[in-house]
Amino acid sequence: MSQTWWRGAAIYQVYLRSFADGNGDGVGDLAGLRARLPYLKDLGIDAIWLNPWYPSPMADGGYDVADYRGIEPVFGTLGEAERFIQEAHDLDVKVIIDVVPNHSSTESAWFKEALANPAARDRFWFADEPLNDWQSIFGGPAWTQVPDGQWYLHLFAPEQPDLNWTNPEVHREFEDVLRFWFDRGADGFRIDSAALLIKSDTAYEDLDAVHDVYRRWREVADEYGERVLIGEVWLPDQERFALYLRPDELHTAFNFDFLSCAWDPADLRRSIDLTLATHTPIGAPPTWVLSNHDVTRPVTRYGRADTSFAHGGALHGTPSDPELGHRRARAAALLAMALPGSLYVYQGEELGLPEVEDLPDELRQDPMYARSGGANPGRDGCRIPLPWSGEEPPFGFGDGTPWLPQPESWRKLTAEAQRTDLGSMLNLYRKGLELRRRLLGDGTLAWLPLGEEVLAFTRDSGLTCVTNLGQDPIPLPAGTVVLASGPIEDGLLPSDTTAWLT
Numbered sequence: 001m002s003q004t005w006w007r008g009a010a011i012y013q014v015y016l017r018s019f020a021d022g023n024g025d026g027v028g029d030l031a032g033l034r035a036r037l038p039y040l041k042d043l044g045i046d047a048i049w050l051n052p053w054y055p056s057p058m059a060d061g062g063y064d065v066a067d068y069r070g071i072e073p074v075f076g077t078l079g080e081a082e083r084f085i086q087e088a089h090d091l092d093v094k095v096i097i098d099v100v101p102n103h104s105s106t107e108s109a110w111f112k113e114a115l116a117n118p119a120a121r122d123r124f125w126f127a128d129e130p131l132n133d134w135q136s137i138f139g140g141p142a143w144t145q146v147p148d149g150q151w152y153l154h155l156f157a158p159e160q161p162d163l164n165w166t167n168p169e170v171h172r173e174f175e176d177v178l179r180f181w182f183d184r185g186a187d188g189f190r191i192d193s194a195a196l197l198i199k200s201d202t203a204y205e206d207l208d209a210v211h212d213v214y215r216r217w218r219e220v221a222d223e224y225g226e227r228v229l230i231g232e233v234w235l236p237d238q239e240r241f242a243l244y245l246r247p248d249e250l251h252t253a254f255n256f257d258f259l260s261c262a263w264d265p266a267d268l269r270r271s272i273d274l275t276l277a278t279h280t281p282i283g284a285p286p287t288w289v290l291s292n293h294d295v296t297r298p299v300t301r302y303g304r305a306d307t308s309f310a311h312g313g314a315l316h317g318t319p320s321d322p323e324l325g326h327r328r329a330r331a332a333a334l335l336a337m338a339l340p341g342s343l344y345v346y347q348g349e350e351l352g353l354p355e356v357e358d359l360p361d362e363l364r365q366d367p368m369y370a371r372s373g374g375a376n377p378g379r380d381g382c383r384i385p386l387p388w389s390g391e392e393p394p395f396g397f398g399d400g401t402p403w404l405p406q407p408e409s410w411r412k413l414t415a416e417a418q419r420t421d422l423g424s425m426l427n428l429y430r431k432g433l434e435l436r437r438r439l440l441g442d443g444t445l446a447w448l449p450l451g452e453e454v455l456a457f458t459r460d461s462g463l464t465c466v467t468n469l470g471q472d473p474i475p476l477p478a479g480t481v482v483l484a485s486g487p488i489e490d491g492l493l494p495s496d497t498t499a500w501l502t
């Protein structure tokens with residue numbers, strides 16, 4: 001692949017705990033992932049992004065990192081991680097790993113040292129009393145007291161103490177961590193909570209000095225060549241967002257504006273135009289994201305009356321029409337795949353998994369649930385272990401009892417059941433990704449005026465994508481349909497359906 005492989009890549013997000021379990025302990029691991037690499041290759045993806053795989057007490061699913069240079073024993077060993085990277089590369093699949101620079105873990109060597117020795121607290125934010133009234137993003141206060149009376153800052157769970165990025169040692173440490181993994185073959189990093197690193201007395205989001213961090217990181221990445229830095233930057237202000245994508249900073253960032261859109265032609269079109277207007281002038285590739293490990297599964301979301309994504313679980317449990325949600329998720333998948341730039345597919349999207357909304361409360365693991373006093377159900381419902389095969393749980397996930405229970409109804413959604421069903425979500429993704437590889441990816445688009453309720457555009461390769469978000473079937477433009485998310489009759493594209501034509 002070229003110097004800039006990420007510009008048009010289809011990147012598959014592996015939430016390792018829930019992907020595949022190789023050793024029968026009920027938790028996904030590297031052995032399970034390595035065994036399923038052929039599945040991912042066959043799906044047609046270019047790269048894998050893994051959520052944090054580091055040693056962690058798992059207070060936040062691994063986003064509480066105890067050691068940035070190791071592998072969580074439940075997942076495997078460093079040697080296995082190196083073999084996994086090699087095996088992926090042998091299949092021409094790139095590997096992106098997660099780095100968590102905003103906060104560490106109370107089990108990290110640095111934090112333990114800080115607890116034991118008040119003179120060693122400058123890598124975190126310690127103070128004699130809370131310096132402000134910030135609330136943790138997971139609920140509850142953002143300051144926690146230690147036994148000797150001081151307080152430390154944690155924007156997320158108390159087990160995730162924030163690092164002090166005014167301390168040069170923190171900068172050096174992370175530059176070294178990047179090198180550690182680049183040296184082991186990692187093709188890039190997804191940067192967690194990338195806009196939150198710098199704090200003032202009154203603010204923590206998107207402070208200017210954060211860009212100094214990423215300019216340095218870009219220098220490190222450039223030393224290696226062909227490595228990508230991807231920001232998790234949730235910022236409504238697109239001008240501020242674009243600053244992270246300047247030529248000497250991050251290569252790309254997730255498109256949360258698109259992810260959050262309602263299934264609505266005006267909102268989607270606004271978001272696509274805004275995305276292109278933001279990225280094109282600075283030469284950064286847009287990204288297209290429909291879901292991830294933090295948000296509601298699309299088939300559930302798109303079947304609700306309110307189809308936008310809402311933080312805080314605001315729409316959790318509201319009625320959802322599964323048939324409608326499924327149809328729209330198929331149409332959305334082909335729309336996202338046809339847009340110019342890179343694409344993210346969160347594991348299970350290709351199986352059309354719904355959000356599991358009826359988990360018994362006592363099984364919920366996400367700290368959001370407990371810290372919100374139960375007001376927010378948390379994100380476990382999109383993190384259920386994948387169904388691979390068979391007629392009943394654990395559906396081939398592994399020999400043990402999965403760490404979160406799978407619904408019985410998932411027998412129809414296993415990868416095995418979908419492989420032989422030509423009309424399945426899995427086969428839609430396979431065909432879509434295969435055509436995308438040949439005809440889509442990076443480039444530009446030209447809108448076609450087919451009406452306010454229709455999103456239609458042509459790509460540089462000549463492929464045309466038409467999505468009908470209106471109620472009534474619409475005539476398709478001239479051309480041959482090469483793929484569609486639903487049946488097309490008499491040249492008419494039904495409601496909530498996408499077609500690709502050449």
Ligand code: TEU
Nearest residue numbers: 060063137156192193293294295311312
């Ligand atoms: O998420 C960053 C973040 O701000 C989240 O709180 C996000 O707004 C929320 O999950 C949406 O529901 C990242 C990771 O993706 C997330 O899994 C971690 O919990 C969080 O950072 C802390 O590391």
